[in-house]
Amino acid sequence: MRRALAAVAVMVLAAAPAVTGCASAEKPSAGPVEITVWHGQEDTSAKSFEKLVTRFNQTHQDVRVSVESGGATADGMLPKITAALTSDAYPDIAYLYGSWAPNIARNPKVADLSEYVKAPAVGWTDFWASEREAVTVQGKVIGFPAVVDNMVVLYNRKLLAKAGVEPPKPDWTWADFRTTAKKATDPSGGVFGTTWAISGGEEAVWGLWPMIWQAGGDILSPDGKKAVFNSPAGQQALDLLRAMTIDDKSVYLDSSPAEKGQKLFESGRLGLFLSGPWVLSDLRAAKLDYGVAQLPGTAGNHETISGPDNWVVFKHDERRVKAAATFLSWLTAAEQQLVWMSDTGSLPIRESITKLPGYQDYLKKYPGIDVVSDNLANAKRVRPPTTRYPRVSSFVADAIAQTLLGRSDPKTALDQAATKADAALAVPGS
Known part of the structure; x- marks a missing residue:
């Protein structure tokens, strides 16, 4: 299942505001908070994601993100994560299919971002409703929307x-x-x-x-x-x-x-x-x-x-959860997503993306992408939760x-x- 416009090259270098006011006070740290992402992407998608992570690291002093494939493609990520969660060898963030959310949310090591996503910098209601639903299990927000698509x-x-x-x-x-x-x-x-x-x-x-x-x-x-x-x-x-x-x-x-x-x-x-x-x-x-x-x-x-996929966040300590939320808030912001979309042909996960100056260039770059976008209206049901x-x-x-x-x-x-x-x-x- 499941993968830069010149017009936004400058915009993407500007960091999205960090998620603040959501965590308990912590002691100052001598260096940046280091977090790991298992992305499960391949080929073009992997290169695009790694490019964006590099830009994040260049523009943020307090968080350092490292990326790994997790040793699996997106299809094989659930068993990899399930095995990793039995030890301390699990990442801070992993790409998981939305249909897996009910399964993974039961693990106590999965973070609850319900308070984090209330921050204005996140723009939670800008995500499509189906995406917010896919990443929320019994009131618990387990991550951020990653991809929305349709067949x-x-x-x-x-x-x-x-x-x-x-x-x-x-x-x-x-x-x-x-x-x-x-x-x-x-x-x-x-x-x-x-x-x-x-x-x-x-x-x-x-x-x-x-x-x-x-x-x-x-x-x-x-x-x-x-x-x-x-x-x-x-x-x-x-x-x-x-x-x-x-x-x-x-x-x-x-x-x-x-x-x-x-x-x-x-x-x-x-x-x-x-x-x-x-x-x-x-x-x-x-x-x-x-x-x-x-x-x-x-x-x-x-x-x-349609299968909305998620960036799921896992708990190590509160500082790392906050850092993961900060990174995902930046990654899923409209400007970064337009870069990802241009590289991979993915659909907009936020309504505001369609209003960016470079969006029309994206439509021209991928013949037929307008048909796929319009086809979201035919996506009326999701796989059983x-x-x-x-x-x-x-x-x-x-x-x-x-x-x-x-x-x-x-x-x-x-x-x-x-x-x-x-x-x-x-x-x-x-």
Whole structure:
């Protein structure tokens, strides 16, 4: 899941006001407070983040930030952090998916920033409501919003034209998606219509949830105690993927943990690619002629999925928590975020960013980013806020893999996943 404009080059060097008045008095220190961030970013995103950290360190005397990958990508950060929290080897800040918030918030070493975010310098209400919700668990603010995104369909203009297929229209359906993928497939040229992950991670289920939602289904029951993804809506969604994979042979099954889908798309071997704004920087660098469309719809419903991610803060001592809040207040300020957005193609996490002078340059830099931004209106639901979600997701990911590999049928695979999910949800404290 989940990745500088000249106009703001001067602005970003000006430090955002520090978060003050939120911590108890501490004894003066002889040097800056040193904190560590596990960012979990890769390639362009990692370079951009490290660049911003360097600028922060150059403009702040009281806080020194060091960065590490944490030994994991964003996908693998939760188990890394969970293991680290059993000792004193955990960071002050870590990048974690928003869906993990209910799980990680239960750990007593997670800081509560509820008082810190009230500082005027933070501009808490400037963040989108969905982001504030994703980083707040039972009234406890566990960090700062990091990323907001949503899923769209990227398409290769030249490949579709060669196949005699028109680009997706605003009212296209999943039947259109299947037809386009089938026509774009060229086995002799190693070209596939689309791809789907079967490596067992969140990438496998990320695209299935909107299909289920659009058809009137859901992931869990309203009380969060029972799995309902094996409803007719779920079976219909997975059956479409099965037909595209086994019958049409238009789907490249990506079994690599490194996820080859993006590379296939960049190299011109993929017609349609379900992804989001985090890949636009790489596509631009690859000089690919691509277009962006909202997800295919069901009965006019083009609901998508959005996954706000968080910078979660962990407690060592009060000075370090305060330093972490100061850094994150600066990092998530509009000027710094516009630099990050320009480097990575990420969406604005604050409303005020859209009013900066460099925002129009950002829109021009990433063709189609306006479509992705507008698509936030189609992001109406989030993944279930339960500590058991990672396990539920893994059961469904396995069901998808078993079906697309021809080892099971959609109903059997989803029913088995639902049975396992129900057992996990029944555990006290879920």
